[in-house]
Amino acid sequence: MEKITFLNPEFFWLFLLIPIVIAWLFWKRNRQSASLKISSVAGFKGTGSLVTKLKPFLGVLRVLALCSLIVAMARPRTVDISNKTKTTKGIDIVMAVDVSGSMLAKDLKPNRMEALKRVAADFVDERPNDRIGLVVYASEAYTKTPVTSDKAIILEAIKSIKYDTVLQDGTGIGMGLATAVNRLKESKAKSKVIILLTDGVNNAGFIEPETASDIAKQYGIKVYTIGIGTNGMAESPYALGANGQLLFRMAQVEIDEQLMKSIARKTDGKYFRATSNSKLAEIYAAINKLETTEIEELKFYDYDEKFRPFVWLAGFLVLLEIGLRNTVYRSFI
Numbered sequence: 001m002e003k004i005t006f007l008n009p010e011f012f013w014l015f016l017l018i019p020i021v022i023a024w025l026f027w028k029r030n031r032q033s034a035s036l037k038i039s040s041v042a043g044f045k046g047t048g049s050l051v052t053k054l055k056p057f058l059g060v061l062r063v064l065a066l067c068s069l070i071v072a073m074a075r076p077r078t079v080d081i082s083n084k085t086k087t088t089k090g091i092d093i094v095m096a097v098d099v100s101g102s103m104l105a106k107d108l109k110p111n112r113m114e115a116l117k118r119v120a121a122d123f124v125d126e127r128p129n130d131r132i133g134l135v136v137y138a139s140e141a142y143t144k145t146p147v148t149s150d151k152a153i154i155l156e157a158i159k160s161i162k163y164d165t166v167l168q169d170g171t172g173i174g175m176g177l178a179t180a181v182n183r184l185k186e187s188k189a190k191s192k193v194i195i196l197l198t199d200g201v202n203n204a205g206f207i208e209p210e211t212a213s214d215i216a217k218q219y220g221i222k223v224y225t226i227g228i229g230t231n232g233m234a235e236s237p238y239a240l241g242a243n244g245q246l247l248f249r250m251a252q253v254e255i256d257e258q259l260m261k262s263i264a265r266k267t268d269g270k271y272f273r274a275t276s277n278s279k280l281a282e283i284y285a286a287i288n289k290l291e292t293t294e295i296e297e298l299k300f301y302d303y304d305e306k307f308r309p310f311v312w313l314a315g316f317l318v319l320l321e322i323g324l325r326n327t328v329y330r331s332f333i
Contacts, residue, residue: 004306007075014070021066025059055329058321065317072310080302091291092147092189094133095120096180098198098228099161101138101169104246105199107234107253108277112199113161115277116228120158123284124151133183136161137176139168139204147183172205173198173256177212177223177263185219192219193291196263197226201256213263223267224287225260228274229253 006012097116108115124132133147134157145157173196180194194216202209216223236251257273264271270290274280 004076004078007077009074011070011073014073015067018063018067022059022063025062058324058329061317061321061324065314065321068310068314068317072307072314074307076306076310078304078306080304091127091130091191091193092133092184092187093127093130093193093195093291094135094147094180094183096135096137096141096176096194096196097161098171098173098176098200099136099138099163100171100200101163101237101246102171102199103228104163105229105234105236105251105253106248107230108228108274108280112228113163115280116197117158117161119277119281119284121155122281123288124154124158126288131189133180134158135176135180135183137172137179137205139170139172139175141172141175141179141205143179143183147187168204170204171198171200171202172207173202173259174207174209174212175205177209178207178215181212181216181219181221184221185215191291192221193269194221194223195226195287196223196260197228198260199227199229199253199255201254202259209259209263213266216263216267221267223263223269224290225264225269225271226274226280226283227255227257227260227271228280229255230275 097120099113103113103116104111128151131147131149132151132154133143134145134154135141136144144161145154148154176198177194177196180196184192184194213223230253232253233250234253235248237246238249238251239247241247255273257271261271263269270287272283272286274283
């Protein structure tokens with residue numbers, strides 16, 4: 001059912017006058033009624049008609065009309081509220097993801113890359129009002145998806161991330177960061193953010209990470225760095241078997257944390273270390289809270305006035321009473 005509200009509910013206080021009106025009508029009816037004293041009414045038994053018995057209800061019509069007018073003056077109406085949100089301070093975000101072979105290590109379940117894809121997709125879902133882009137890198141880097149507000153495209157791009165031979169294996173942190181900066185340097189957004197993730201040390205590419213971070217600072221881009229991988233040893237790929245399947249063995253996890261901390265510090269970002277699936281999820285949740293978007297909510301109210309039927313009802317009842325008094329009950333004393 002539609003929820004009915006009243007614009008002027010103070011008029012309901014007039015219902016306190018209804019008992020007075022009823023008493024006045026009762027008093028007036030008695031004053032207007034003539035009386036005749038006779039010794040016996042036995043001869044008049046059974047002569048009363050239905051029309052005669054209904055005459056007192058003319059006053060009821062007047063009271064109902066008054067009640068209907070009171071409800072009409074209270075202005076009953078229904079309201080349909082629609083919301084529209086408008087981003088007032090948007091954020092452009094580029095996720096730079098390491099897709100080197102070491103991202104297939106199984107210290108996160110089922111492996112680092114798959115764990116990242118799940119968490120990154122959740123992160124995108126929680127940023128409906130921001131534009132997001134995706135850069136992948138190994139020894140080289142390329143833009144998988146430019147900065148866009150189309151979340152379906154971003155989610156599909158994250159889903160399609162995989163280790164392949166398109167990029168020569170290696171870890172070019174500087175290349176990944178520089179490519180991400182290139183996607184944001186022309187951005188007019190209030191805030192520009194890069195989330196840079198790696199599980200190794202910089203050992204490839206022709207752009208030094210320090211140089212890339214200097215460029216990011218120059219363009220006012222904040223970089224959050226994430227080192228992914230457990231502390232100690234992890235089951236990691238090292239070669240392809242005869243059947244074309246990757247072979248795994250235990251290997252030491254090496255992450256250049258000093259470099260990652262330096263990049264974050266230089267660009268006013270923050271460094272995180274993800275040693276498990278739950279820790280990785282916590283990191284993205286923390287970044288989500290650190291980078292908030294101010295939203296302006298606009299509400300539109302569509303009112304449907306309901307007082308008119310009560311006015312028509314009151315008018316009908318008054319006309320009905322007047323009509324009956326001047327027709328059917330005209331000859332009554």
